[in-house]
Amino acid sequence: MVSSSIYLKLCFTFFFFWIHYGPASAQLSSTFYSSSCPKALSTIKSAVNSAVSKERRMGASLLRLHFHDCFVNGCDGSVLLDDTANFTGEKTAGPNNNSLRGFDVVDSIKSNLESICPGVVSCADILAVAARDSVVALGGSTWTVPLGRRDSTTASLSAANSNIPSPFLSLSGLISAFSSKGFTTKEMVALSGSHTIGMAKCSVYRTRIYNETNINPAYATSLKSNCPSSGGDNTLSPLDATTSTVFDSAYYSNLINNKGLLHSDQQLYSGGSGSTDSQVRAYRNNPTTFFTDFGNAMIKMGNLSPLTGTNGQIRTNCRKVNSG
Incomplete structure (x- = not known):
């Protein structure tokens, strides 16, 4: 028999976790606006x-x-x-x-x-x-x-x-930064694949192309013409040198070829024996797996501490808090 005091403690513990962790996930639903705003x-x-x-x-x-x-x-x-x-x-x-x-x-x-x-x-x-x-x-x-x-x-x-997460982080720093938000190392590698699209400023990759050795020499040379050793901080280069406006798995192929633009990008692949190297190769070899893992990690990210129920507000202007 469980004593009444222990039973009450168990009930309180369950209630505490439900209050703090249950409602947020329970109140998020893919059909949330089906009736209130179907369009x-x-x-x-x-x-x-x-x-x-x-x-x-x-x-x-x-x-x-x-x-x-x-x-x-x-x-x-x-x-x-x-x-x-x-x-x-x-x-x-x-x-x-x-x-x-x-x-x-x-x-x-x-x-x-x-x-x-x-x-x-x-x-x-x-x-x-x-x-x-x-x-x-x-x-x-x-x-x-x-x-x-x-x-x-x-x-x-x-x-x-x-x-x-900073573009200058080491692999251990990246793992720690994502872990602090509840992500596994595998999920971190998947989310990093968002860099298969987009651009970065010269100021965040200059040190890599001039000082680092784990970079394809021809790739570094091509970037230097767009990013001088001083000045031109805001000049942009694509994060994915091959298909910067297509969401694909080329980002991981680039890493294997030492063509990661950011220091933090190339940290994911060190040449075959790093803790994330096998995951990079897997995504390079199987884009479908990358897409699936990326989508699942995005869903998880979207669940980071959402305000639900009566918490917060629905802003009528996204740039400012509702008055009154």
Whole structure:
């Protein structure tokens, strides 16, 4: 027989974990807007497809917005908040300042949604769906996005500066940064595959092309013409030298050929014996496996500490907290 005191403790423990961990996952649902805003997903998809057709790089920018939102206090739309006279958001943090893009696309999507379903679809959910639709628009596979996130009423400049993985991290640093968010090393390698699209500034890869030895010499030479040893900090180069506007597995082929643009990229492959080398080879050899693992890791990332229920709010303007 279990004593009454132990029974009560067990009940309390279950209740504690349910309160803290149960509702968030339980309240996110792929059909969250089926009744309240049935055209939500098609509206977001249409806007993303339009934006990507005008500039394919925008797909990578929208995907990155979702990453930089979720890695800072969870997927709550905090990255979208503008600074005000008495509020400092995350846009001026080191990883974001003059780097994040796509805010105007999000504004357009939000405006369209507010016209058909006022006060219903959160900015955080817009980011999650736009990230998925961007990958699909660039040739990647789809995944089902759980919905029902609400928007934060605050942001954290300090967390943005400390929580977003740096392009200068070592392999152990990358593993630690992703592990702190609950990701396995395999999931970290899969999520890093987002660098199969997009661009990076000279300032974040200059040290690699001039000082590192684990880089293809011809590749380094080609980059130096676009990124001098001094100056030209904002000059862009593709993260994937072969198919920078197609979501495929070429990123992993590049790593095997020592053509990772960022220091952190090439850390995933050291030549055959590193702890992540086999995973890089697996994704190079089987793009379908990469697509599946990437989608599953994105779903997991989208579940990072979402605000649900009555927490937070549904912002009517993604750039500012609702007044009143």
